[in-house]
Amino acid sequence: MKTLRIVFAGGGHAHVYSLRRTADLAAAGYDVVLINPSPHLYYSSMATGVISGRYPPEAHRLDVRSLVESGGGRFIEGKVEQVLPRERILLLEDGRTVPYDAVSFCLGSETRLANADSIPVKPVENLTKIRDAISKNSASNLLVVGGGAAGCEVAANAAPLMPHGKTTLVEAGPDILSFAPKKARHTMREHLRSVGVDVMRGAKAVSFEPGFATLEDGRKVPADIVVSATGVSPSEVFARSGLATGDDGAMWVNHYLQSISDERIFGGGDSVDFRGRALPRFGVYAIRQGPALFRNLRATLEGNPLTEFRPQKTFLYILNLGDGTGLGVYGPLVWRGRSALELKSFIDEKFMDEYRG
Ligand SMILES: Cc1cc2nc3c(=O)[nH]c(=O)nc-3n(C[C@H](O)[C@H](O)[C@H](O)COP(=O)(O)OP(=O)(O)OC[C@H]3O[C@@H](n4cnc5c(N)ncnc54)[C@H](O)[C@@H]3O)c2cc1C
Known part of the structure; x- marks a missing residue:
């Protein structure tokens, strides 16, 4: 029987949950491939701490290549240019092609x-x-x-x-x-x-x-x-591929994080417009989408029911003020102090420990 292939296009925050579980997908008989322009993902929440010197350079770097390879998957260094949904093929910028049975996009966004x-x-x-x-x-x-x-x-x-x-x-x-x-x-x-x-x-x-x-x-x-x-603009890959896009040009996904144009295409993070509308462009949404993408990629290939993603109504955002304090915002609640930055560091270090391998 043909081995089915699950491709992760982009090693963004919504994919790290699945990449960490590559071995589970491999054990279930799937061929797992990650395509990303670099072996690394840079965790945005710690990035400004690198400017101020709170963190050493590269402290916020995750090795997504080793996440996928250590689980028995394959890493392709490259950029996806277009998807051909009917043929189930991804075209890369350098002309290579990568066939898939199910694909998930987490390509992030670009700054204007x-x-x-x-x-x-x-x-x-x-x-x-x-x-x-x-x-x-x-x-x-x-x-x-x-x-x-x-x-x-x-x-x-x-x-x-x-x-x-x-x-x-x-x-x-x-x-x-x-x-x-x-x-x-x-x-x-x-x-x-x-x-x-x-x-x-x-x-x-x-x-x-x-x-x-x-x-x-x-x-x-x-x-x-x-x-x-x-401000950010999503990747042009989706419009170029003729997939339905939402209000800011990101891929339109339904509440299963599945493209409304094709049942084998999924996505998360800044790459998608959830039910046609952009969720706040924050990594916390991308990370929360990880488990639903992991389950749904398999479920679509196995004919099982898909898992809904329910976006959080309120999200915690803590800004690093560069002086050892943070500015925390949670819905209408606002507080500033060392405790806010300590909470941010705690959340960030927990995340990095989980994925640093
Ligand atoms: C300075 C700064 C600080 C921020 N701080 C926070 C914070 O504290 N908390 C928070 O929640 N959010 C924060 N954000 C927002 C956060 O960065 C984004 O919402 C988050 O990165 C989105 O995650 P993502 O996985 O969609 O994309 P990304 O994390 O950008 O990952 C996308 C990946 O896809 C790859 N890629 C791109 N194009 C292609 C292609 N064509 N083919 C293959 N791979 C491709 C990229 O190289 C990258 O590895 C911050 C943003 C900035 C700029």
Whole structure:
């Protein structure tokens, strides 16, 4: 009998649960393949701690290649360009093809670039580039474009490392941390000011010259190093493949995390729009999707009932403020202090211990 193949396209956060259980899939008779551009996944929650020096470089790196290989699966270094659902084949960027019987996508998302020379916060391993750029010249002026969670965290962790340069954060909308309660936005603004970040709201950077950027209203801000934290766009693989996509172009999945275009295609994390709508683009959702993907990939091939994924209504988000404290947000609850950062570290270390192997 033909061995059925389960392919994980992208080694993102929603896949680590399954990759850790490759041996179970292999024991059940499946051929398991992971396709990822690098042998590593960078755990985003610890990434800004790498900028501030709280964690050594690479502390947030997971070896997804060894997760799959140690369970008897195969790793292919490469990028998926397109899926041909009728033929059940994945086309890779370099022309290779990988047939599958069931596939799950967790390709993450990409940051829209403020300008071509900027450092985007995605992929997360780019944060090491920010740290390197700062350490080469602490008198540089840093401009962070975008006041969402990632932009605020980067500014808070980078500014103290640049005592001789100016750090500016520009946010085009009326306030930073638009997803968070008023108290969290206020606390973050005050904290950023206290570490020397000039926070400019309603400020859209429209053009960039060496050393400065110009805002829509004509003002100029110093900018030797520019970080793009301007929101994320999903991979174009899905639209290119003719799969149904949701409101922001990610793959439209039903409550089983299954593409509504094809029953053998699944996905999680920033790659999917859950029932057509984007869930908050946070890793906590991706990680919670792991067990449902693991069960459903097998269930679809074995003709068994699929498991529903029920997204959490409220999620915990703790921002690392770079001074040994954290800003915790859980629904309407907001608190700041060392205990928040300790809780974040506890959750992160538990996660890393589970998957570091
Ligand atoms: C600075 C920063 C801090 C953050 N902090 C937090 C936090 O504290 N908590 C939280 O919940 N969220 C946080 N987030 C959000 C979080 O990073 C994302 O929501 C999360 O990474 C999404 O996980 P994912 O598995 O979908 O994608 P990713 O973690 O990005 O993984 C996708 C993987 O797919 C690979 N890939 C990409 N394209 C292809 C392709 N074509 N073929 C094959 N493989 C491909 C990538 O190389 C990568 O390994 C943060 C984000 C940033 C930028």
